[in-house]
Amino acid sequence: MTPNLIRQAAVVLSNLLEFNSPADAKLSEFFRNNRDMGTKDRAFVAESVYGVLRRLRFLSTVTANEEGDPDDARKLILAWLLRVQGKSIRELESVLNEQQKEWAHVIKAKSTDNLPLAVQADVRDWLWDKLVAQYGEAEALTIARSMHEQASLDLRVNTIKGNRDDVMAKFIAENTSGETNISKTPYSPLGLRMASRLNISKHVLFTEGKIEVQDEGSQLLSYLVAPKRGMMVADLCAGAGGKTLAMGALMRNTGRLYAFDVSEKRLHSLGQRLKRSGLSNLNAQSISSENDPKLKRLNGKFDRVLVDAPCSGLGTLRRNPDLKWRQTPQDVAELNVKQANILARAARLTKEGGRLIYATCSLLRDENESIAESFLAAHPDFKLLNAAEILRQQQIDLDTGDYLKLLPHLHQTDGFFAAVFEKQSASKPTAEVEPAEVIAAEVEKVTETEVAVAPKAKKAATTKKEAKPKAEKVAKPKVAKPKAVKA
Structure with a gap:
């Protein structure tokens, strides 16, 4: 550790504290612009800035003794080293100037007795109130503190x-x-x-x-879908395809597996992973929204439909600690509308006797049970299946009740929620469902964007060449004052 390394970490942290884009993207950009930085130095920068983000409200409290200080980001890193990492002032003396040594003594001596529970939890007040309402004060604090640790x-x-x-x-x-x-x-x-x-x-x-x-919780969601050989399966919000590829393997490379997403960039990433996977039963399609016309021909065709819905991501705070400072109640309310709409559209893709699986990586009831309950109330042709029983049928002993609910402090995974719905058969006789091969032929009639291809092809096709992001200039050594953390 050197004074220059602490300065570089403070430059990065000051940029992240603007909270105007994901922390991992900004950190990756910094490393791309500083390719000569050694492995150990990169590790220190990443660990220190993420460490501060995990404990930002607490660290802001123990450093809040001066106004208008231009070196707040550097002071936060110093506080992380002293109060979270347990470093002594003597260990750090060689890399601190006289002013920073004064800071260190003040930070080390600052009392943290009787801090508000939301500060101890290191979350904003609105999120703390929601967690307490769901889990009670004691478990809410345990859950929040489990998010202070780095994920495995x-x-x-x-x-x-x-x-x-x-x-x-x-x-x-x-x-x-x-x-x-x-x-x-x-x-x-x-x-x-x-x-x-x-x-x-x-x-x-x-x-x-x-x-x-792939986080173990994400792997378990693929088992909850329970795709079998020869099935028609859809991943409606596939993203970069981690669960999609896991389902393809569970299907033993048979049947038809469709990955849909609104982001061509994410599907391009899936295409790269597909080449390594050895799967040949996957068809990835870019769609404009859940109401894209190309989905219409597929109504009632799928044995399994997974909706890994857009969500707040508050179950992934070990990996993405900036989310607890970036997300707002308004963001969650807007996501709830989107989640309900996507789930309702996915219901039309599910065939009679088929299953619809709704999942999030959120801790909030607003995004989880409330969406599931509202869906069942509006869709009497669907019934809720017991998640524990579905897993038990696959020799997985994990009972969290009707819903799958994973929490970091209990299961050592990210926070996940999932509900499995089964579409009931109509009382009148229905036409025989077409085999997967016939359905696949129908799909090819639709004008569509082929984003990922089977691994036998030479290249993954894309509709347009992916533009390389412009690298921003590295910030000057002077550290900007970060925004204050509001309750």
């Missing part, structure tokens, strides 16, 4: 190309320290958990498509 690195083994025991054995054989740095995930039959974070993207198991980075 979870991997999913791609069963099209390998099995968990063999992959685990290879990682163990590579470990020369003698310590066990990998274990099987407790719930997902295909998951592995790394004790330390590695650059998996360059590992041979990753480049060969035998593993994917």
Whole structure:
């Protein structure tokens, strides 16, 4: 650690505290513009700025002793080192100037007795009130504090190309320290958990498509969909396709799997992952919205429809701590409208006897149970299935009731919610459902954008060349004063 390294971290943090775009995107841009930075220095910058974001309200409290200080970002990093990492002033003396040493003594001596619970939880007041209303004060504080920790690195083994025991054995054989740095995930039959974070993207198991980075909770959602061989399955909000690829593997590369999303950029990322996966049953389509006309021909065709809905992401605060400062009650209210609309549209894609799965990575009842209950009230042709029973049928012992509800402090995963609905058969006889091959032929008649292709093709097709983002200039050493954290 050097004075210059602390200065660089403060420059990045000051930029992140504007909260005008995702923290991970800004951090990645900084590293692209500073390619000569060493691995250890990169790790310090990333860990320190994310550490401050996780504990921002608490750290703002212990540093709030002067007004108009132009070095607030640097002071926040110093407070993180002293009050969160447990560093002593003596350990840091060599990298601090005289003024910073004065700060250090004030920060170290600052009393934190009787802090408001929302400050201890490190969330805004509105979010704290919602968590307390749902879980009670004690559990709300436990949940919030569990988000102060860094998430584990979870991997999913791609069963099209390998099995968990063999992959685990290879990682163990590579470990020369003698310590066990990998274990099987407790719930997902295909998951592995790394004790330390590695650059998996360059590992041979990753480049060969035998593993994917995927939180265990996300893996469990794919099992909750329970796709089977030969089925027609749709992922209506596929994004970069982590769950899509997991479902394709569970289908053993049979049937027809459709990935829909409004973002061509995310689907392009799915195309890159598809090449490694070995799957050939996946068809990715760009749509303008849930009401895109190209979906009309598919009404009533799907055995399974997954809606991994756009949400606040408040279950992923271990990975994305900036979300708890960026999201607002108004954002959640707008998301609720979008969630209800997408779920209602997905219901029309589901065939009789088929299942519709609604999922979020949110902790809030507003985005979870409330949406599920409203959907059932408006759609009497659907019934709620017991999530625990569906998992039990696949030898997964995890009982959270009718809904799947995962919490970091209980399950060591991101926070997830999911509900499974089954579409009831009509009382009158219905026409025989067309086989997947006939349906696939119908789909090809629709004018559509092919965003990802089967791995046998030479290149993943896109409608237009992806524009490379312009790199912003690196900020000057002077650190701007960050915005104050409001309750």
